[in-house]
Amino acid sequence: MKELSLNVLDITHNSITAGAKQIDLTLELTADRIVIRIRDNGCGMDEKMLASVTDPFTTTRTTRRVGMGIPLFKLAAEQSEGYLDIKSRINEGTEVTAVFNKNHIDCPPLGDMAATVAMLMAAVPEDSDLNYRFETEKGGFSLGTAELREALGGDISLGEPEVQQWIAEHIREQEQSYTC
Numbered sequence: 001m002k003e004l005s006l007n008v009l010d011i012t013h014n015s016i017t018a019g020a021k022q023i024d025l026t027l028e029l030t031a032d033r034i035v036i037r038i039r040d041n042g043c044g045m046d047e048k049m050l051a052s053v054t055d056p057f058t059t060t061r062t063t064r065r066v067g068m069g070i071p072l073f074k075l076a077a078e079q080s081e082g083y084l085d086i087k088s089r090i091n092e093g094t095e096v097t098a099v100f101n102k103n104h105i106d107c108p109p110l111g112d113m114a115a116t117v118a119m120l121m122a123a124v125p126e127d128s129d130l131n132y133r134f135e136t137e138k139g140g141f142s143l144g145t146a147e148l149r150e151a152l153g154g155d156i157s158l159g160e161p162e163v164q165q166w167i168a169e170h171i172r173e174q175e176q177s178y179t180c
């Protein structure tokens with residue numbers, strides 16, 4: 001996987017599949033680190049599953065035997081001399097944290113995080129929420145499906161192309177104001 005936004009898409013999809021009602025995605029940028037955290041209150045994993053989940057042959061899906069999402073995210077973090085940490089409790093939820101050394105030559109580019117978040121917001125079920133938080137040393141901002149749905153009213157879906165574009169554009173503008 002070439003861009004971190006693709007890893008984020010994959011790992012956040014795990015939270016959706018796990019039936020999470022609340023998903024919190026955080027991107028934290030400092031002078032030398034990128035920290036990505038995905039926390040959910042989905043079905044969680046037992047200890048045995050958790051211990052084997054960074055192994056590329058672990059999956060509960062039946063269509064393909066190899067689960068690659070977490071192993072690839074871990075590999076990407078370790079290639080930049082960072083690390084991946086997973087905490088999970090059955091019936092409570094899961095938290096995946098990946099830390100990257102931003103200035104390491106093998107640190108992948110972030111990719112289009114704004115478009116990825118917009119896509120994920122359209123993918124979460126109506127009765128679930130995704131909150132995105134962006135943090136830097138200068139400050140940050142949040143955007144969540146709950147406030148967006150409320151602002152849009154019942155008739156317009158987060159999957160509408162215009163809404164998707166607006167979300168991505170809003171995130172890009174906000175992020176630029178903290179990174180320039």
Ligand SMILES: Nc1ncnc2c1ncn2[C@@H]1O[C@H](COP(=O)(O)OP(=O)(O)O)[C@@H](O)[C@H]1O
Pocket residue numbers: 010011014015018040042043044045053058059060061066067068069070071093094
């Ligand atoms: N957030 C999560 N909540 C519950 N189970 C999870 C979560 N993330 C991963 N898993 C479990 O770990 C397995 C491996 O995940 P992953 O490496 O992304 O591969 P895949 O999604 O392709 O199966 C999943 O099939 C699922 O059983």
Ligand SMILES: [Mg+2]
Pocket residue numbers: 010011013014068069070
């Ligand atoms: Mg996955």
